Amino acid sequence: MLVNEKIAxxxxxxxxxxxxxxxxxxxxxxxxELGIFSAMWNEHCSYKSSRIHLKKLHTKGKKVIQGPxxxxxxxxxxxxxxxxxxxxxxxxxxxIEPYQGAAxxxxxxxxxxxxxxxxxxxxxxxxxxxSTQNKKTKNLLRGVVHGIGGYGNCMGVPxxxxxxxxxxxxxxxxxxxxxxxxxxxxxxxxxSKAAGLNKPVIYVGSKTGRDGIHxxxxxxxxxxxxxxxxxxxxxxxxxxxxxxxxEACLELMSGDSIIAIQDMGAAGLTSxxxxxxxxxxxxxxxxxxxxxxxxxxMTPYEIMLSESQERMLIxxxxxxEEIAKKIFDKWNLxxxxxxxxxxxxxxxxxxxxxxxxNIPVNTLVENSPMYDxxxxxxxxxxxxxxxxxxxxxxxxxxxxxxxxSSPNVCSKEWIWQQYDHTVMGDTIQKxxxxxxxxxxxxxxxxxxxxVDSSATYCWAxxxxxxxxxxxxxxxxxxxxxxxPIAVTxxxxxxxxEKEENMGEFVECVxxxxxxxxxxxxxxxxxxxxxxxETKDIGIKPTPTIGGVGLIKxxxxxxxxxxxxxxxxxxxxxxxxxxxxxxxxxxxxxxENNGPPPEVNLFNEKNNGLTxxxxxxxxxxxxxxxxxxxxxxxxxxxxxxxxxxxxQIKKPNFLINEIEYFFAEDQGRYLIEIxxxxxxxxxKILDKNSVHYDEIGKIIDKEMIIDxxxxxxxxxxxxxxxxxxxxxMD
Amino acid sequence: xKSSVITFPGSNCxxxxxVALTKFGFKNKMVWHNDQELPKSDLIVLPGGFSYGDYxxxxxxxxxxxxxxxxxxxxxxxxxxxxxxxxxxxxxxSGLVPxxxxxxxxxxxxxxxxxxxxxxxxxxxxxNLDKKVLEFHIAHNEGNYFCTNDQLKEIExxxxxxxxxxxxxxxxxxxxNPNGSIKNIAGIFNKxxxxxxxxxxxxRMIDESLSxxxxxxxxxxxxxxxx
Numbered sequence: 001m002l003v004n005e006k007i008a009x010x011x012x013x014x015x016x017x018x019x020x021x022x023x024x025x026x027x028x029x030x031x032x033e034l035g036i037f038s039a040m041w042n043e044h045c046s047y048k049s050s051r052i053h054l055k056k057l058h059t060k061g062k063k064v065i066q067g068p069x070x071x072x073x074x075x076x077x078x079x080x081x082x083x084x085x086x087x088x089x090x091x092x093x094x095x096i097e098p099y100q101g102a103a104x105x106x107x108x109x110x111x112x113x114x115x116x117x118x119x120x121x122x123x124x125x126x127x128x129x130x131s132t133q134n135k136k137t138k139n140l141l142r143g144v145v146h147g148i149g150g151y152g153n154c155m156g157v158p159x160x161x162x163x164x165x166x167x168x169x170x171x172x173x174x175x176x177x178x179x180x181x182x183x184x185x186x187x188x189x190x191x192s193k194a195a196g197l198n199k200p201v202i203y204v205g206s207k208t209g210r211d212g213i214h215x216x217x218x219x220x221x222x223x224x225x226x227x228x229x230x231x232x233x234x235x236x237x238x239x240x241x242x243x244x245x246x247e248a249c250l251e252l253m254s255g256d257s258i259i260a261i262q263d264m265g266a267a268g269l270t271s272x273x274x275x276x277x278x279x280x281x282x283x284x285x286x287x288x289x290x291x292x293x294x295x296x297x298m299t300p301y302e303i304m305l306s307e308s309q310e311r312m313l314i315x316x317x318x319x320x321e322e323i324a325k326k327i328f329d330k331w332n333l334x335x336x337x338x339x340x341x342x343x344x345x346x347x348x349x350x351x352x353x354x355x356x357x358n359i360p361v362n363t364l365v366e367n368s369p370m371y372d373x374x375x376x377x378x379x380x381x382x383x384x385x386x387x388x389x390x391x392x393x394x395x396x397x398x399x400x401x402x403x404x405s406s407p408n409v410c411s412k413e414w415i416w417q418q419y420d421h422t423v424m425g426d427t428i429q430k431x432x433x434x435x436x437x438x439x440x441x442x443x444x445x446x447x448x449x450x451v452d453s454s455a456t457y458c459w460a461x462x463x464x465x466x467x468x469x470x471x472x473x474x475x476x477x478x479x480x481x482x483x484p485i486a487v488t489x490x491x492x493x494x495x496x497e498k499e500e501n502m503g504e505f506v507e508c509v510x511x512x513x514x515x516x517x518x519x520x521x522x523x524x525x526x527x528x529x530x531x532x533e534t535k536d537i538g539i540k541p542t543p544t545i546g547g548v549g550l551i552k553x554x555x556x557x558x559x560x561x562x563x564x565x566x567x568x569x570x571x572x573x574x575x576x577x578x579x580x581x582x583x584x585x586x587x588x589x590x591e592n593n594g595p596p597p598e599v600n601l602f603n604e605k606n607n608g609l610t611x612x613x614x615x616x617x618x619x620x621x622x623x624x625x626x627x628x629x630x631x632x633x634x635x636x637x638x639x640x641x642x643x644x645x646x647q648i649k650k651p652n653f654l655i656n657e658i659e660y661f662f663a664e665d666q667g668r669y670l671i672e673i674x675x676x677x678x679x680x681x682x683k684i685l686d687k688n689s690v691h692y693d694e695i696g697k698i699i700d701k702e703m704i705i706d707x708x709x710x711x712x713x714x715x716x717x718x719x720x721x722x723x724x725x726x727x728m729d
Numbered sequence: 730x731k732s733s734v735i736t737f738p739g740s741n742c743x744x745x746x747x748v749a750l751t752k753f754g755f756k757n758k759m760v761w762h763n764d765q766e767l768p769k770s771d772l773i774v775l776p777g778g779f780s781y782g783d784y785x786x787x788x789x790x791x792x793x794x795x796x797x798x799x800x801x802x803x804x805x806x807x808x809x810x811x812x813x814x815x816x817x818x819x820x821x822x823s824g825l826v827p828x829x830x831x832x833x834x835x836x837x838x839x840x841x842x843x844x845x846x847x848x849x850x851x852x853x854x855x856x857n858l859d860k861k862v863l864e865f866h867i868a869h870n871e872g873n874y875f876c877t878n879d880q881l882k883e884i885e886x887x888x889x890x891x892x893x894x895x896x897x898x899x900x901x902x903x904x905x906n907p908n909g910s911i912k913n914i915a916g917i918f919n920k921x922x923x924x925x926x927x928x929x930x931x932x933r934m935i936d937e938s939l940s941x942x943x944x945x946x947x948x949x950x951x952x953x954x955x956x
Contacts, residue, residue, distance in 0.1 A: 149838050154779040154939070155740025192743045240739050271783025331736065418838045422930075423777075425745040428938045439938070554938060 001031045011038035011214075017369055024363040032300045037269035039214070039305055040274060045528050049496035050528045053509050058517040064184065071112040071425075073265065073524025074189060076447075076485045077550050081440060083185045083447060084118035087126075087179035087546040089529035093234040094176040096365040098143025102127075103151040104309055105178045105235040110155060111346030112264040114246050115312065117253045118182025119192040121424060122161040122438050123152045125178050125542045126451045126490070130171030132727060134409050137166065140174050141729065148178070149418045154239035155246070158427050158435025159419035163451050163544075166407040169459075172534030177490040179451055179546040183440060190253060194280030194315045194341055199259055201273070201284060201383050202321070204328050205311035205557045209294035210305025212268070220574035241310040241333070243545050248331040249312065253548040257320035264311040270304045271347040272313040274340075274347055277530065278365040280315075283344035288351040292334040300349060300356040315341060322677040347351060373501035380461050384580050391658045394588065396624050396632070396709050401661065403583055403629045404636055404719040411721045414728055428554055432641075433627060434479035435547075439554050446554035448482035450547050453492075455540035458594035460581050462504045462541055464513020467599040473547030474519055475625035478608040479669060481558040481615045487516060489526035489545050492536025496530045504531075504541035512543060518601040519608075521547070532719050555560040558615060560624035564644030567621055567698045568675050569638075569646060573607050573629060573668030573690040577659035583629045584662040603667040609687065609714055610688040611669060619682075620676050626668035631695070636703065640716045645702035651693040672698065730755050730955050732772040737791045742777035742813065742932065748772070748893075749932035753948040762827065762864070771955050772809045773800055775816030777868070777930060779951045787830065787871045788818030797823055809853055809955065810924045814869050817916070817926035824917050826926045828876035833869070834909025836862040841866040842940050843907055845892040845915050845929060846899045852922035853954045854891065862899045863943040865929030867907060867915075867950060872928040873919070874910040891916035891925055 001007075008018035011034060021037050022028055029037060043049060059067040065082055066074035090105025110120050127144055129137045141164075152159045157180070178236040212235035250257060260280065262272040269291070277284040288300050294308070316324055321337060328335035340347070349357040349363075404410055416431035428446060429437035435450040452472045457464025470487065489512060496500035516522055532539045551557050562569075579585050580594025614620050622642065626634045639645055653660055663678035673681050675697075685692050703711045732755040736743045743759065743881045750757040750772075759770045767773065781790035791797070797819070804947060805827050812820035814921050832919075844862050855876045867936060876884065893913040897900045901913040916927025934944030 053862060101864060146837075153838055153870075154739070154741075156778060238782070240779060240784065243739055243741065243779070260867065417841055420840045422840065422866055422940055423741060423745065424935045425933055425935070425939065430940075445948070557938075 003028055003031055003034050003147050003550065003639045004489065005719045008034060012042055013038050015453055017041060025359065032304060033359055035305050036270050036317045036357060037357060039270045040364040041202045045267050045271055047528055048369045049371050049373050050624055051370050051528060052372050052504050053644055056509060057513045057523045059522050059524065060488065061520060061522040064522055067524050068526060070191060071115045073486065073488060074116065075524060075548065076186065077445065077447065078152040079466065080416060082184050082189065083548060084113050084116045084182040084184055085180065085488055085546065085548055086112050086525035087177055087451065087488045087544060088112065088488050088527045089492060089531055090176045090178065091173060091492065091529050094144055095174050095235040097121055098140050099147040099150065100234050100236050100378050102144040102147030102176050104235045105176050106148050106151040107237045107239060107242050108265050110157065110242065111265065113182035115190065115261055115263045116166065116184065116250055118184035119250060120157045120180050120182045122181045122436060122449055123178065124436065124546060125159065126163040126453055128165045128167065128170045128175040129541060130166065130174065132166050134171045138458055138707055138728065143174055143268040145415050145418055147439065151237055151239045153420040153716050155243050155425050158421045158423050158438065160421055160438060161431050161450055162416065163453065165411050167455060167540060169540040170480055172537060173532040175250060175492050175532065175538050175542055175677055177544045178511035179488060179519055180348055181447060181449055181548065190258060190261050192260050192276050192279055194260045194276040194282050196259060197339045197343055197520045199318055200316045200321055201341065202316050202324065203311065203336045203338045204314060205333055206238060206241050206308055207292045207294035207334055208298065208303055208306045209308045210302055210306060213302060224582065229574065233703065235307045235309050237309050244331040246308050248328050248333055251327050254325055255322055257316055257322065258314055259317060260315040262313050264313060266307065268305060268307050272451060274364050275359045276313065276315060277347060281345065283342035283346045283348065284339060284359065285340035285342050285348045288349055290336050290338040294337055309666050329433045332628060334506055337727050362727040367504045372498050373502045374499050376499040377507045378462055378503055378507060381593055381595045385532055386579055386589055388656060389658050390589065394658050396658065396661065397711060398456040399584065400632055401719050402588060403633055404577055404716065405723045406583065406587055407723065408626040409583065409629050409633060412724060413721060414724045428557060429480060429559060433559055435482065437480055437551065437557055444553050446551040446557060448477050448549045449481045449550060451544060452476065453495065453542050453544040455542040456581055457509055457585065458504065459540040459593040460542060460594065460596045462507035463511045464596050466508035467594060468666060469599065470512055470515035470519065470521065471543045471604045472627060473545045474604060474608055475669065477547050477549035478611055478624045479560065479623045480554055481556065482551045484519065484521050484547055484549040486522050486524045487545050487547050489523055489543055491528045492532055492539065492542040492544065493530055494533045501538055505664060508541055508543045517603060519605055546725055556615065558620055558623045559623055560638050560674055562638050562644040562698050563621040565644060565698050565700055566675060567672050568678055568694060569698065570671050570673065571668060571693045571695050572611065572671060572690060574665065575631065575660055575663055575668065576665050577655035578664045578665045579659060579663055582662060582664040597664050597666050599666050606688060607667050607669065607690050610685065610690045611671065614677045614681060614684060614712050619673050619681050620671050620710045621674065625669050626670060630662040630664055634717045638670060639703055639713055640720060643713055645695045645699045645704065645713060647704045648696040651695065730771045730952060731769060732774060733760045733770040734774045734776055735760050735762060735766055737794060738781035739780045739782055740776050740778035741932065744745045745778045745932045746774050749944065750950055751954050752935060753866060755952065757872055760796060762796050764796050765798045765799065765901050767803055772811065773803060775812040775819050777814030777816060777834050780815055780819065786822065788815060788822040791819045792822035799883055801825065802925050807921065812926040813930055815927055818871065820926040825924045826917050827880050828874055828904060828917060830840055831873040831875050832871050833873050835902050838870040839907050842927060843867050844895050844897050846895040846901060847892055849888050852918060854951060856954050858950050860946060862895060862897065864935045864941045865931060866940045867901065869928055872908045872910065874914040876911065881911065887920050888949050889918045889920065890914055891918050892927060906916055
């Protein structure tokens, strides 16, 4: 097939990008080569719109062993142990085929982690759906949850935490972000950099089929009404094979046979081979007839662009082929020597004894397009003038009921009960807490992980929103007693070709970077998902942050359930009464404008570290961060989890009671302490200039707000736990 | 006491079971499904997971694997065999215990703590257990126990029901039945009571930081009974 500009454009390339290809090659590419360029140069693989801005992220720190640029990030957790982790999106496929889209998203991220030699020890996910009124939402939610469970449960990796939200802006584009953490010895980490000449290049795992061809290109385009026709580009997952692949790879990794290893994810054999060659500054020669194929008569083009799952590419030490083959035979997986490393610095493909592609590796990687797209700075919206009489007319009990049972606050038990969260026998904090926590097997250490996003805040003001999400994950980790170490980010946005969307991206990234830098909480891995829009309607900017922290002694882990009657509850951090963009404002007052709550990084850091200090001294019995729905919502959750009540005493403030209870000011926590420790705790808080109020005392089975307003724990439970289940039934 | 845990392709609770058995004093060995011979053992465990992906009926492929011939012979000669979750499914498929395990009634995977009532203590698994109700943990998609009326009668006549799903006070009713199992059956013996298949995972309840500690009670008691 002769290639021309029209065919290039059908491959998603722009006219000037095609011209650049011809110029770099000094000739017209053939169809296989064009396919390879289109796969490497699409947004998903090349980060062409985001690269220039991602450089600004804060990525360094004392605990960082590997930052962005590898299959996943790696952090040091002492004693020779390291945690490998990353989050990735699988948004587009999940909208088209929710079960397989979500399942292969989970499979892909786990592969990224075990490619580096780490055994996956925990999965998390952040999933976002359209309005609960939208007729597609229910099926999409059901399919995605089944898919995540179907894959993760079979792999035997616990799903320990997650986030689910509903917002109209996801009606035509749901988000499915999957995160995995793995455990590895610091001196047994594997990388994707090839080295040495004439080293065998090995293909292992499943056979290659025609599924997923051009999946990465699909993820780099917006949707239109013909989206259902794209079903064949969604890959099909096989968690059983992945489980075998995991065990086989870890078995091979325990020896010294591997030089470099890379999973075949987006753009399959193309990106994995090119990545390894590029990092090693080498060439690679592949005989495509040697690639194990599932279907007959597959062309070089199809073999190179297939996104069949559960496959790996390995550069082996010469002479280790037999040892490696024996392991993969034991696990019943395909094993084939398909090529070798060369000094040409080209990727050379052969098929039926003919050369079918010959491309300099640097043209695909270093010379890939990079755009400094136009972007629009957003202004901080004006504060709303909230009518005090409207606020005063609200009944606390009714308002709380509506908030506790609202889709974004209600219990997500219906979802996480479908995920195996206890396999591997080390889950010490299950979903439903501030962070999931797993022990580091056979040690006293534990790893806490959380995932969060706040699209509403980011939409109202991207810079503040970006900071806020980072701080929210920081607080989630602190609340379980973990010292936050690093984050991974999944940046979900609309089209970068629109100035508003690009502006949201640039400013969210800036906010993330500022917060990460201030908190010494670097970004070590991540991915970008643009073009989350259908028929020109984009999603709200949704950067998702996955935070990871360390608990040195797992017995000191904190949970949010109230522990003991007569203990005192303190609010840490100042309550100013910020209502704009709060849940109260949006679902009770029907007001969607105004600025998000301000983020004060000094307070965030100071409050968090002071709490860790108090936890170290065993003063804190339970803790929970204050987020959506404010203090009263957070208190309700502590009550219903602990099956205990609270006698609230509202501190003397100038702000209205409703504002005090429902405001979403940042940097706040609720902590439970023993009354006898109050003096000592106050001293430490005062010394560190941490603002606190005493909000009440724990009592039995009832939340008493004032003499007229009382709620039983059973009432709180029924508001919070029933909504999702009855919605789905 | 010596135990062996069989690893099938797709088993994923094999390590957890090894950890639990070792913790309570068993000398445990891991056995590969393709081996022909069992090491000398006082107890054989078929662990949970998704053997062969459970793509065919759960447990059916594994029930035909090489090692299962030895396991079946071991059981028939009176050796103790325990199958947990997928291991229970394998036992059912290999005919060592009666009945079948269907998909959960609400067609969803369920992962949560449950209570089970121990009905029959005249066997090595539960003898001397001083609790009647245990808190265990389930995580499965196909745990809905079913059998024919004739089989049920036979099972009941022979006292083969090992544990029932119940509330914390030991009451069995439909509301607390998590998966639709007939008669709330969570675990079952063979006629001779030397083979036990059950859906709950005692190995996930072995210290206070986990979902609970009733698994510890179960394993300690089991070890004492075998001694």
